Amino acid sequence: QVRLLMRVKQVLKERTLMLYAQPIQNREGEGYHEILTRMRCGDSVIMPDRFIPLIVQFNLSQRFDMLVLETLFSMLHRYPGHHFSVNLLPYTLMQNDSAGQIIALFKRYQLSPETLTIEITEEQAFSDAGESMHNIQQLRDFGCAIAIDDFGTGYANYERLKRLQADIVKIDGCFVRDLESDP
Numbered sequence: 001q002v003r004l005l006m007r008v009k010q011v012l013k014e015r016t017l018m019l020y021a022q023p024i025q026n027r028e029g030e031g032y033h034e035i036l037t038r039m040r041c042g043d044s045v046i047m048p049d050r051f052i053p054l055i056v057q058f059n060l061s062q063r064f065d066m067l068v069l070e071t072l073f074s075m076l077h078r079y080p081g082h083h084f085s086v087n088l089l090p091y092t093l094m095q096n097d098s099a100g101q102i103i104a105l106f107k108r109y110q111l112s113p114e115t116l117t118i119e120i121t122e123e124q125a126f127s128d129a130g131e132s133m134h135n136i137q138q139l140r141d142f143g144c145a146i147a148i149d150d151f152g153t154g155y156a157n158y159e160r161l162k163r164l165q166a167d168i169v170k171i172d173g174c175f176v177r178d179l180e181s182d183p
Contacts, residue, residue, distance in 0.1 A: 007041040008051050017071050032083040061091035073109040085117035094131050099138035113143030121149050
């Protein structure tokens with residue numbers, strides 16, 4: 001764990017994060033690209049299931065998310081007309097002025113907020129954390145679409161869903177996995 005934490009901190013310091021764009025499309029080929037992260041350390045690649053728990057445990061969430069966004073924003077000029085989505089870790093939006101920092105990145109890179117959907121977990125979306133809701137509202141007011149990821153896996157209800165006014169609700173796969181075969 002200590003060795004992996006040192007690698008994670010090295011990647012954050014050297015800003016050597018790897019981003020992949022996974023297409024999410026309908027039958028007509030319309031859609032967006034969801035950003036996936038990996039970390040390269042030497043010849044090896046570290047997968048998120050190994051580094052995300054450490055990032056959360058050692059309070060590196062906001063630093064990590066801002067690096068993901070800045071890395072993405074620095075490349076977006078190469079992909080005009082494309083739309084991307086990115087997941088933010090729950091602790092990031094609980095921090096004072098996270099939305100302000102994200103909006104500043106949009107302005108620095110002269111990007112339209114319509115190019116990005118911010119994905120938040122159901123737990124994050126429906127927490128009663130005032131700062132988190134304030135940051136989400138600021139990003140929405142700025143023009144970013146808000147998506148709830150993995151809807152249905154926690155304590156969501158329709159009243160909360162209506163109150164949040166998410167642009168996109170991504171239903172967890174466990175609800176649709178056997179849709180065609182299980183009545």
